[in-house]
Amino acid sequence: DVKVTQSSRYLVKRTGEKVFLECVQDMDHENMFWYRQDPGLGLRLIYFSYDVKMKEKGDIPEGYSVSREKKERFSLILESASTNQTSMYLCASSVPGQGLDIQYFGAGTRLSVL
Amino acid sequence: DAKTTQPTSMDCAEGRAANLPCNHSTISGNEYVYWYRQIHSQGPQYIIHGLKNNETNEMASLIITEDRKSSTLILPHATLRDTAVYYCIVGNYGGSQGNLIFGKGTKLSVKP
Numbered sequence: 196d197v198k199v200t201q202s203s204r205y206l207v208k209r210t211g212e213k214v215f216l217e218c219v220q221d222m223d224h225e226n227m228f229w230y231r232q233d234p235g236l237g238l239r240l241i242y243f244s245y246d247v248k249m250k251e252k253g254d255i256p257e258g259y260s261v262s263r264e265k266k267e268r269f270s271l272i273l274e275s276a277s278t279n280q281t282s283m284y285l286c287a288s289s290v291p292g293q294g295l296d297i298q299y300f301g302a303g304t305r306l307s308v309l
Numbered sequence: 310d311a312k313t314t315q316p317t318s319m320d321c322a323e324g325r326a327a328n329l330p331c332n333h334s335t336i337s338g339n340e341y342v343y344w345y346r347q348i349h350s351q352g353p354q355y356i357i358h359g360l361k362n363n364e365t366n367e368m369a370s371l372i373i374t375e376d377r378k379s380s381t382l383i384l385p386h387a388t389l390r391d392t393a394v395y396y397c398i399v400g401n402y403g404g405s406q407g408n409l410i411f412g413k414g415t416k417l418s419v420k421p
Contacts, residue, residue, distance in 0.1 A: 199352075237411040238353075285352050294341035294360070294401040298409060300352030 198222070201286050201301035208308050214273040216304050218286030226289040226296055227269035229253075229261060231282040232303075238285065244269055276308045313397045318416040321391075327384040329415050331397030334378045340401045342373060344382045345409070346393040353396070353411070356382065387419045 202217035220227065229241040230253075240253030242261040250261050258280060262270045269288075273280055284304045289296035314332040321327040333342065343358040357364055357371045359380075364371045370383040384391055396414040 237413070238409060287352070294339070294358070295343060295398070295409070297343075297355050297358070298353075299355065303350070303352050305350075 199288055199299050199301040201304050203304050206306045208276050212276050214276050216271040216284055218269045219267050220288035224288035228287040229271045230285045233282050278308050281308045315397055315415045320418050321387045323419055323421050324386055327387040329382040329395050332379045333399045336377050336399050340399045342380050343398045346395045348393040389419050392419045
C-alpha cells in the first residue's frame with residue numbers, strides 16, 4: 196500500500212513563527228502536492244512538485260514556500276505564520292493515471308496559529 | 310473541468326448497499342469520473358475511477374450511464390466504517406493541472 200506520512204497530526208504555533216510541515220511518501224512517486232482544507236472552501240492547492248527541486252505554484256501560494264530536496268520528501272514552509280493560516284494541511288503524492296493522477300493523501304496536519 | 314452535482318447527505322443501513330449518485334451533465338468525451346472519500350479527520354482516499362465502462366474493485370463498483378452524464382458509486386455491503394463524505398470528480402489532466410477539485414460531496418451515514 197502507498198504510504199504518505201505527515202510529520203504531525205496537530206500543531207500549535209504563534210503568529211510570526213516559521214513553521215515547517217513535512218511529508219514523506221514511500222512509493223517513489225514523481226508528483227507531490229500540498230493542499231489546505233477549510234470548511235466551505237474544499238481543498239485548495241498551495242504548491243505542486245513534479246520532480247526533485249521542481250515546483251509550481253498552485254491556487255493559493257501566498258505566504259507559503261516549499262522544498263523538495265529528495266524525491267520522497269516534500270516540505271511546506273510558512274515563513275511567518277499568521278492566524279489566517281490556521282487550517283487542515285494535506286499532502287498527497289500521485290501516480291500518472293489515464294486521466295487525472297490518482298492521488299494518495301496523508302492523514303493531514305491540523306495547524307492552529309494563535 | 311466539468312462540474313458535478315451530488316446530494317448533500319444520505320443514510321444507509323449497515324449491511325445494505327449504498328448507492329451514491331453523481332450528475333456530470335457537461336462532461337467531455339475524454340474526461341474520467343473519479344470517486345474519493347474522506348473519513349472524519351483523515352485525508353481523502355481514492356476509491357475508483359472510470360471512463361465509460363462500469364468498473365469494480367475491492368472497495369466499490371462504479372456505474373456510468375451510456376450518455377456519461379451521470380454515475381453511481383455502489384458500496385455493496387456498507388459498514389459503519391464507510392461513514393464519510395464521498396466526492397465525485399471529473400477531469401482529464403495530470404500534474405498540477407489535475408489538482409483535485411473537491412465539491413461539497415455527499416455525507417454518507419451508515420447506521421446500525
